[in-house]
Amino acid sequence: MKCAPDQFYWAILLIVLGTFIAVTGCTGNVSSQPTPATPPAQVTGSATVNIQNFAFNPATITISRGTTVTWVNQDSVNHQVLNDADGSIAEGVLFASDSLPKGGIYSFKFDTPGNYPYHCSIHPSMKAAVIVT
Numbered sequence: 381m382k383c384a385p386d387q388f389y390w391a392i393l394l395i396v397l398g399t400f401i402a403v404t405g406c407t408g409n410v411s412s413q414p415t416p417a418t419p420p421a422q423v424t425g426s427a428t429v430n431i432q433n434f435a436f437n438p439a440t441i442t443i444s445r446g447t448t449v450t451w452v453n454q455d456s457v458n459h460q461v462l463n464d465a466d467g468s469i470a471e472g473v474l475f476a477s478d479s480l481p482k483g484g485i486y487s488f489k490f491d492t493p494g495n496y497p498y499h500c501s502i503h504p505s506m507k508a509a510v511i512v513t
């Protein structure tokens with residue numbers, strides 16, 4: 381009778397150990413594999429650039445890739461957003477709005493990191509940039 385409790389505890393201990401080994405044995409293979417480099421989380425947010433007083437506000441906006449930028453024309457004159465010519469990339473090839481009247485909006489989703497200078501084709505002095513990280 382004195383031995384019974386000890387045997388009981390040993391049995392429990394063996395079951396717990398066995399379960400522990402079984403569980404860690406299964407997951408051990410997974411965790412021992414090299415973890416593939418996970419890309420930065422793709423943020424699918426949104427950002428707004430106001431076009432006001434013949435200027436883009438903010439003039440430089442930094443966003444995560446996957447973010448959609450929406451330009452809103454607050455001026456009473458038309459503006460047109462399009463990417464600058466940059467190396468082999470021609471003006472307006474990456475993104476280009478129509479001529480936006482007051483209240484007009486244009487949205488573009490930036491999926492690739494980089495610097496995207498742009499301007500207003502109607503008023504070339506209006507320059508700004510989107511930086512995608």
Ligand SMILES: [Cu+2]
Binds near residue numbers: 434459500506
């Ligand atoms: Cu303009």
